[in-house]
Amino acid sequence: MTAKVFLDYDQAGLDREMNLRGRWPEHQDYFDRWGRDSLEVRKACRCHIDLSYGESEGQKLDLFLPAEDEEGARGDGFPLLAFIHGGYWKSLDKGDFSYLAPAYLERGIAFASLNYDLSPTVDIAEMVGQVQRGLAWLVQHSGDYGLDPSGLYVAGHSAGGHLAAMAMNPVWTASFGLPTTIIKGGCSVSGVYDLAAVAASLQQDELQISPEIVESESPIRTVPEQAAPLICAVGAEETREFIRQQGVYVEAWAQKGLSCRGLNLPGDNHFSAADRLAQRDHPLYLAVLDMIS
Numbered sequence: 001m002t003a004k005v006f007l008d009y010d011q012a013g014l015d016r017e018m019n020l021r022g023r024w025p026e027h028q029d030y031f032d033r034w035g036r037d038s039l040e041v042r043k044a045c046r047c048h049i050d051l052s053y054g055e056s057e058g059q060k061l062d063l064f065l066p067a068e069d070e071e072g073a074r075g076d077g078f079p080l081l082a083f084i085h086g087g088y089w090k091s092l093d094k095g096d097f098s099y100l101a102p103a104y105l106e107r108g109i110a111f112a113s114l115n116y117d118l119s120p121t122v123d124i125a126e127m128v129g130q131v132q133r134g135l136a137w138l139v140q141h142s143g144d145y146g147l148d149p150s151g152l153y154v155a156g157h158s159a160g161g162h163l164a165a166m167a168m169n170p171v172w173t174a175s176f177g178l179p180t181t182i183i184k185g186g187c188s189v190s191g192v193y194d195l196a197a198v199a200a201s202l203q204q205d206e207l208q209i210s211p212e213i214v215e216s217e218s219p220i221r222t223v224p225e226q227a228a229p230l231i232c233a234v235g236a237e238e239t240r241e242f243i244r245q246q247g248v249y250v251e252a253w254a255q256k257g258l259s260c261r262g263l264n265l266p267g268d269n270h271f272s273a274a275d276r277l278a279q280r281d282h283p284l285y286l287a288v289l290d291m292i293s
Contacts, residue, residue, distance in 0.1 A: 005200045006196060006197050006200040006201075007197075009200075009241075014197065014200055014201045014241070015201050015202040016239075017197070017201070017239045017240060017241035017242075018197060018198060018201035018202065018203055018239070018241065019201075019202060019203075020088075020158075020239070020270045020271075023239060023269075023270070024269050024270060024271060026271075027271050030271040030272070030274075031092070031096065034096045034097065034099055034274075035095075035096055037098075037099035038095055038096055038097060038098035038099045039095075039098075041064075041098040041099055041101055041102060042062075042095070042098050045064050045065075045098075045101060045102065045105060046064065046065045046066070046067065046068075046105075047062060047063060047064045047065065047098075047101075048062070048063045048065075048145070049062050050062065051063055053133055053134045053137035053138075054130060054133050054134070054137075056117050056130075057117070058115050058116050058117030058118065058121070058122075058130070059115070059116065059117065059130055059133065059134065060094070060115050061082075061094060061112050061113060061114045061115065061134055061137075061138070062094050062095065062098065062112065062113045063110065063111075063112045063138075063145060064098070064101040064104075064105055064110060064111040064112070064113075065078065065105070065110050065145060065146065066078055066105045066106070066107075066108050066109065066110060067105070076148045076149070076150065076151075077142060077143075077146045077147045077148040077149070077151070078108060078109060078110040078146060078147055078148060078151070079108075079109050079110065079147075079148050079151030079152075079153065079184075079292050080109070080110040080111070080112060080138060080142075080147050080148070080151060080152055080153065081104055081109055081110070081111050081112070081153045081154075081155055081288070081292065082112040082114060082134070082135055082138060082152065082153070082154050082155070083097055083100060083111065083112065083113050083114065083154075083155050083156065083157075083160070083277075084114050084116075084131055084154070084155070084156035084157075084160035084161075084163045084164050084167075085097050085113065085114070085115070085156070085157065085159075085160045086156070086157045086158025086159040086160040086161065086190070086274075087118070087158070087159060087160075088158070088159050088203060088207070089118060089119050089124055089127060089159045089207060090118050090119040090120075090206055090207065091118065093115060094113040094114055094115040095113070097113050097157075097274075098113060099278065100113075100274075100277050100278040101113075102278070103277075103278035103279075103280060103285060104278075107289060109289075109292055110145070110146075110147055112138060114131060114134045114135075116130040116131055116134070116163070117130060119206060119207050119208075120206065120208070123208070123209075123210075123213060124195070124207070124209060124213050124217050125213050125216060125217050127163060128163060128166045128167075128217055129172075131163045131164075131166070131167055132167060132172045132176070133176075135152065135154065135167060135182075135183070136173075136176035136178060138152065139152055139176075139178060139182055140176075150182075150184070151184060151292075152182055152183055152184060153183070153184055153185045153186065153187075153288075153291065153292055154167050154168065154183055154185075154186045154187075155186065155187040155188070155189070155277065155288065156187075156188055156189070156191065157189045157190055157191075157273070157274040157277075158189075158190050158191065158192070158270065158274075159192060160191075161188035161189050161190055161191025161192065161232075162188070162191050162192040162193065162195075162219060164186050164187070164188045164191070165186070165188045165191055165193060165219035165230070165232075165249070166217065166219055166222070167183065167186070168183060168186045168224065168227050168228065168230055169219075169222055169223075169224035169227060170182070170183065170224065170226065170227060171224070180226065181228070183227075183228050184228050184291075184292075185228045185229045185230070185231075185291040185292065186228065186229075186230045186231070187230070187231040187232075187233070187277070187284075187287075187288050187291070188230065188231070188232050188233070189233045189234075189273050189274060189276070189277060189284070190233070190234055190235060190238060190242060190270050190273045190274070191219070191232065191234075191245075191246070191249075192242075192245065193218065193219045193220045193245045193246070193248070193249040194218050194219075194220045194221070194245055194248075195209055195213065195214045195217060195218045196214050196218065197241055197245070199211075199214055219249060220245070220248060220249050220252060223249075223252045223253060223256055223258075224256070224258070225256065226258070227253075227258055228259075229259035229260070229261070229291060230253065230258070230259065230260045230261070231260075231261050231263060231284070231287050231288065231291065232246050232249060232250050232260060232261070232262050232263065233246075233262075233263040233264075233265055233273065233276070233284050234246040234262075234263075234264065234265065234273065235265045235267075235268030235269050235270060235272065235273040236264050236265060236266045236267060236268060237267065237268060237269040238268075238269060238270050238273070239270070242270065246262060247262070250262040261287065263283060263284055263287065265284065
């Protein structure tokens with residue numbers, strides 16, 4: 001009988017669930033397209049690239065602003081959607097996701113794409129803290145860029161979905177002198193909500209997630225007592241474990257009386273799901289717009 005390493009998975013089974021690039025060998029095609037499209041967006045849009053929000057090399061962000069005459073700005077400035085990239089906490093870059101920005105800019109919504117130091121340079125707990133620092137920086141510097149300081153929304157994909165979910169718990173805001181209500185809403189796409197599954201899989205060789213980090217940095221183990229509304233989306237073609245984790249996380253929010261809307265994305269895999277954040281007629285994009293408006 002094969003030993004179970006996490007829930008009902010044996011080692012080989014869990015490794016298959018968590019080996020996303022192995023499951024979809026065409027992932028490089030997505031990365032290449034994202035990079036090409038994002039480069040064109042940075043050439044065409046009003047943007048500030050590589051703004052530093054911390055001392056390390058990874059703590060930088062790109063900020064995209066609507067056209068100055070764009071309709072939709074609130075009286076106190078443009079609302080802002082801050083996006084956190086994925087890559088299993090060890091790869092990809094903020095610049096790979098500039099392509100998402102125009103769908104929001106045209107609706108009068110500013111868009112930021114955040115970097116953070118990756119594994120093995122730092123552990124996941126430090127990444128969580130860096131993202132929080134980046135979000136605080138955006139609020140604190142909102143006046144420099146015509147942003148509404150009370151209109152901050154956060155989104156992320158894959159590992160970035162995990163980091164966005166962690167940012168939705170407002171326990172961190174006081175250390176930056178911000179109110180607990182500073183984030184008005186969030187969206188996690190294909191997020192990881194229980195690090196225990198990652199730590200028991202083949203990804204552990206590179207990530208080295210400690211038991212303490214599993215407890216302190218897993219969204220499912222740190223469900224907030226209060227939080228702004230959250231959207232969680234997962235592709236219908238994703239692995240069983242990613243779909244399971246979303247269902248458990250959405251239910252955990254409901255049990256706390258919090259607003260968390262789960263969205264199933266028919267036909268989408270782990271990588272195509274990210275594109276739906278900028279597909280103008282897609283329910284995920286429309287749900288994010290509705291949340292911001």
